Amino acid sequence: MIVNRTMKLLLAGAALTLTASAAVAQTNLRVFVSSQHRPDVWRKAFDMYEAKNPNVKVTIETGGNTSEAQAQYLNTVMTAKDSSLDVMILDVIRPAQYAAAGWTVPFNEVLGGDADAYMKRYLPAYAEANTVEGKVVALPAFADAMFLYYRKDLLEKHGIQPPQTWDELATAAKKVTESEKDTNLQGLSFQGKAIEGAVCTFLLPYWSMGKQLVSNGKLSFDKEAAVKSLKLWKDFVDQGVAKKNIAEVATDDTRKEFQAGNVLFAVNWSYAWGQFQGAESAVKDKVGVVKLPAVQGGQPASCLGGWEWGVSAYSNNKTEAQKFVQYLSSPETSEFMAINAALLPQFPDVYTDADVTKAVPWFASARPVVETAKARPVTPRYNEVSDIIRTTVNAVLAGQSTPEEGATQMEGRLRRVLR
Amino acid sequence: MATASETTLVTARNESGTKWWTRFLDPSERTLAMLLLLPAALLLALIIVYPVCRLVWTSFQNLSLTSGAPAAFAGLENYSLMLEDPVFWETTWNTVLITLITVPGALLVGLALALMANLPFKRKWPVRLSLLIPWALPLSFAGLIFAWFFHSEYGVVNDVLGRLGFEGVIWFNSANWAFAAICLTIIWKTSSFMALIILAGLQTIPRSLYEAADVDGAGRLRQFFEITLPLLKPSIVVALIFRTITALQTFDIPFTMTRGGPGTSTATLAMYIHQNTVDFLDLGYGSALAVFMFVLSMGVTAVYLRMIRAKG
Numbered sequence: 001m002i003v004n005r006t007m008k009l010l011l012a013g014a015a016l017t018l019t020a021s022a023a024v025a026q027t028n029l030r031v032f033v034s035s036q037h038r039p040d041v042w043r044k045a046f047d048m049y050e051a052k053n054p055n056v057k058v059t060i061e062t063g064g065n066t067s068e069a070q071a072q073y074l075n076t077v078m079t080a081k082d083s084s085l086d087v088m089i090l091d092v093i094r095p096a097q098y099a100a101a102g103w104t105v106p107f108n109e110v111l112g113g114d115a116d117a118y119m120k121r122y123l124p125a126y127a128e129a130n131t132v133e134g135k136v137v138a139l140p141a142f143a144d145a146m147f148l149y150y151r152k153d154l155l156e157k158h159g160i161q162p163p164q165t166w167d168e169l170a171t172a173a174k175k176v177t178e179s180e181k182d183t184n185l186q187g188l189s190f191q192g193k194a195i196e197g198a199v200c201t202f203l204l205p206y207w208s209m210g211k212q213l214v215s216n217g218k219l220s221f222d223k224e225a226a227v228k229s230l231k232l233w234k235d236f237v238d239q240g241v242a243k244k245n246i247a248e249v250a251t252d253d254t255r256k257e258f259q260a261g262n263v264l265f266a267v268n269w270s271y272a273w274g275q276f277q278g279a280e281s282a283v284k285d286k287v288g289v290v291k292l293p294a295v296q297g298g299q300p301a302s303c304l305g306g307w308e309w310g311v312s313a314y315s316n317n318k319t320e321a322q323k324f325v326q327y328l329s330s331p332e333t334s335e336f337m338a339i340n341a342a343l344l345p346q347f348p349d350v351y352t353d354a355d356v357t358k359a360v361p362w363f364a365s366a367r368p369v370v371e372t373a374k375a376r377p378v379t380p381r382y383n384e385v386s387d388i389i390r391t392t393v394n395a396v397l398a399g400q401s402t403p404e405e406g407a408t409q410m411e412g413r414l415r416r417v418l419r
Numbered sequence: 420m421a422t423a424s425e426t427t428l429v430t431a432r433n434e435s436g437t438k439w440w441t442r443f444l445d446p447s448e449r450t451l452a453m454l455l456l457l458p459a460a461l462l463l464a465l466i467i468v469y470p471v472c473r474l475v476w477t478s479f480q481n482l483s484l485t486s487g488a489p490a491a492f493a494g495l496e497n498y499s500l501m502l503e504d505p506v507f508w509e510t511t512w513n514t515v516l517i518t519l520i521t522v523p524g525a526l527l528v529g530l531a532l533a534l535m536a537n538l539p540f541k542r543k544w545p546v547r548l549s550l551l552i553p554w555a556l557p558l559s560f561a562g563l564i565f566a567w568f569f570h571s572e573y574g575v576v577n578d579v580l581g582r583l584g585f586e587g588v589i590w591f592n593s594a595n596w597a598f599a600a601i602c603l604t605i606i607w608k609t610s611s612f613m614a615l616i617i618l619a620g621l622q623t624i625p626r627s628l629y630e631a632a633d634v635d636g637a638g639r640l641r642q643f644f645e646i647t648l649p650l651l652k653p654s655i656v657v658a659l660i661f662r663t664i665t666a667l668q669t670f671d672i673p674f675t676m677t678r679g680g681p682g683t684s685t686a687t688l689a690m691y692i693h694q695n696t697v698d699f700l701d702l703g704y705g706s707a708l709a710v711f712m713f714v715l716s717m718g719v720t721a722v723y724l725r726m727i728r729a730k731g
Contacts, residue, residue: 068698075700079484101700102487194680245571245589247681380485383699395682398592413506 025055027320032088034070035062036271037142037307041341045333049324056320067091067196071383078103078312086315087325089141091196092129092306093376093386099137100380104310106135110322121331125304126346129375137310139329140346142337144305145373146200147366149258149266149276152288154180162290164300166205166232169265169293173241176264188236189254190267192246194394199376199386200303201267202393205229207301207374208294214377214385219418221411230396230403232295237397247398259283267292269305273362274342289362291369304373306346338363344370381417388413471713477706484700497707506683507708510691517602517673517687518666524606525662526655529613534647536614537621550618554611562675565604569676591677594684601673601685608672609665613658620654621647653727660723667716688712 031046033039039062046058064070071094077085078101090098098104111118115136119127126140148169150162158176163169173187191197203213206229211222236242243249249257251268258266259275261282266272276287294300309325311318327333334350337343339359344366345351351367377385388410396406481493501507536546553561568575569590577587590596624647632642670689673679679686692712696705 072697075484075697079700097485100487101485194678194682245592247592248571248589380487381699383485384701387694387698391680391682394680395684398681400594400681400684409505416500416504 027056027317029056029058029086029317029321029324030061030084031058031324032061032063032074032085034064034067034089034307036065037089038337038341038343041337044340045328045336048336049327056324058324061085067093078314081314083312083314083316085312086317086321087328088310088312090138090308090310092126092144092304092308093196093382095130095138095308095310096132096378097380097382098310099132099135103313104137105313105315105318105322106137107139107311107322107325108136110319110326111136122346123348123371125371125373125375126306126308129304129306129378130308138308139325141307141309141329142334142343143346143370144270144307144344145302145366145370146204146267146269146292146305147273147289147302147369148292149268149272150288150290151264151283151286153286154264155288162288163265163293165296166293167296170236170239170241173264174239177240184262186243186257186263187241188265188267189242189249189257189263190233190246191249191251191254192233192242192394192397193248193250193253194390195250196386196390197251198390198393201233202226202229202389203303203374203376204267204292204301205232205295205298208298210298213414214379214418217379217418219414221414223407223411226407226410227403228295230393230406233393234396234399234403247394270342270344270366289365291372300372302369302373304370304375306344379418384417385414388417474706474713475710477702478710480703480706482701482703482706484702490703493703497704500704501707501711506686506691507688509683510679510686510688511711513598513684513686514667514669514688516598517605517669518663520602521605521609521669522659522662522666524602525610525613526659528606528610529658530617530651530655532610532614533617533621536618550611550614552611553608554615556608558608558671559675561604561608562672565600565607565672566676569600592681594681597677597681597685601676604672604676605666605669609662613662616658616661617651617654620651624650656723656727660720663719663723664716667712667719 031042033042039060043060046060050056050058064073071091074085074088074090078098095104099106108115119131119136122130122140123143126143130136130138130140148162154176155162155172158172158179160172160175163172169188177185177187191201206213206222206225209222209225209228211225212220214220233242233246237244237246254263254266254268255272255275257263258268258272259278259281273287273289275281276283278284291300292302309328311321311325315321329346331345331347331350334345334347335353335356338345338350338353338356342360344363345356348367348371350356351363357364376382379385392401392406392410395401396403401409477490478497479493479495480490481488481496482490532550536543536550540546567573569577571577571587571589571592574590576590580587588596590600628646628650629642632646637645668689669687670693673685673687674690674693677685679690688708689712692705692708695701695708699705
């Protein structure tokens with residue numbers, strides 16, 4: 001009887017120790033991936049990591065189909081100091097904000113003394129976007145930039161070269177739409193709705209004139225250039241190059257209209273390419289992609305996009321999470337995501353990798369565009385800056401205010417935010 | 420002739436004025452009454468007084484969650500910022516305008532709907548059900564549906580206009596048209612609520628009054644202005660109070676229809692509060708705006724209550 005009881009106690013004790021040690025060894029990482037960035041393919045990358053690291057289990061959480069929606073969700077989680085997320089994907093405009101708010105942990109300790117060398121492997125813009133005051137606050141997940149998509153077939157038909165300046169684009173658009181006599185065909189589609197994309201809409205010609213919006217954290221607003229930039233887009237509407245309701249058009253509307261064969265030129269991010277070549281696309285194999293035009297006498301400029309991996313400051317598994325992020329931000333994962341999800345690599349070499357160019361041939365020509373893309377203003381109050389720019393662009397395109405009024409309002413509001 | 424609800428209002432006034440219950444209670448019972456009321460008072464303090472005090476306190480602070488800096492006392496800084504902020508003035512004006520248009524609009528439509536629903540139908544439920552549907556629909560859902568209705572290319576409104584030989588309008592491209600679309604949607608959404616309250620009021624009016632009026636030879640129109648409308652007054656005031664307060668807090672419909680666009684021309688104060696607190700995480704400034712809205716709502720309610728008192 002006594003022996004029996006002792007045995008039971010021993011067994012129970014052993015069982016307890018076993019479960020306890022198992023619980024210590026197993027790390028659960030919860031990763032947030034926005035739903036428009038191929039969570040299905042990321043899942044495969046996570047599986048590969050789990051296979052190599054049996055003690056780590058990765059669960060995926062998706063949500064937020066736009067940068068704004070996703071930021072709203074993450075803002076809520078972070079302000080609540082919620083520990084449920086360990087790793088999160090961030091739009092390139094956010095690492096600086098998150099670091100300023102103390103929501104992410106720097107990687108410097110994990111990377112050791114050679115953090116600089118580690119970051120130098122990436123395209124310079126991403127090394128820069130993820131380093132705040134000498135601290136590596138996030139690691140790049142993939143790159144992106146805005147491109148000019150055009151109908152190769154239609155330009156060839158009319159003997160026109162892809163435009164180098166916005167003026168050339170307007171002339172080409174007028175010529176093609178007039179002779180095609182297709183009432184559904186628009187010359188140019190871009191983002192006029194008050195969304196993040198409209199910030200880029202404003203900045204493209206503004207940057208092309210060699211101007212900066214923020215330098216050293218201070219506003220360096222060039223009103224004349226701002227008026228010109230707003231006027232450039234408004235003129236497209238007034239001349240009939242862009243359609244009258246462009247103020248209603250969001251990023252994916254541009255993609256859909258072009259994909260349906262109703263647009264000659266379109267300004268859009270890299271994700272559109274894969275969709276244009278899809279089975280349901282009316283323009284499959286008829287699409288060309290080049291860098292965006294410049295203003296007359298200016299340099300072409302593109303808006304830097306891309307997404308970064310940050311580790312939550314409230315995570316209970318920070319070290320494991322950082323190791324995992326290093327894997328996610330490695331050349332191997334970049335290559336895997338380029339081939340399987342057509343996400344642009346954050347490493348210069350991966351663009352010309354044989355396997356990558358075989359799967360996505362146009363990546364070779366995408367690299368120079370990404371390399372010359374400019375980052376949107378880096379400031380912890382970026383959300384406000386973004387709101388000011390996008391509502392102004394939207395109001396000007398809708399004819400609600402003139403380019404001059406828009407630029408004046410923009411300057412006044414930006415001054416208040418970036419005091 | 421006072422209706423039931425008028426009587427209630429009259430007693431309510433006396434209650435607050437003369438503390439009628441002191442006459443019935445001796446001191447020990449008074450203590451007991453206080454004790455019995457205590458849980459309710461505590462609950463009220465917890466869910467109303469505390470948040471409001473906290474809101475006012477936050478509005479005096481520099482508290483931006485994106486800066487990483489701890490909260491600091493800022494005095495009236497947020498309020499002085501507010502006065503210089505053109506977007507604050509614009510959104511406040513938009514809110515007032517929406518209130519001035521949609522409250523009377525919903526009242527007129529609601530009154531008409533209630534009168535129709537009060538007609539001697541054999542089957543009353545289909546009428547009442549159709550009155551309930553817009554009211555039961557979530558606001559943001561109504562906004563999304565109407566955003567599609569008013570879409571310049573795919574919307575049914577422009578389609579109908581086109582069939583009638585008119586040129587379609589790019590509704591959300593102009594502040595005035597966007598505003599009109601939003602107001603129409605709000606009136607559609609809220610007039611059924613007005614109708615429900617007014618219908619309840621209509622049913623308390625005794626039929627005998629109309630019969631007597633018939634005997635006296637009063638026409639339909641005269642009956643409406645001399646019997647129906649005066650006796651409906653209390654219901655109308657109640658409906659107006661509810662509707663006005665919700666109108667001052669208008670958020671969902673413009674948010675889903677235009678996001679405040681074009682530019683900021685259809686943004687409301689509630690949207691601006693949301694933007695500052697949720698998107699910009701500037702809790703100090705957002706709270707100051709919210710305090711302003713709270714004061715505005717209280718002010719409007721006070722005006723209404725004074726009106727009832729004056730007419731009582």
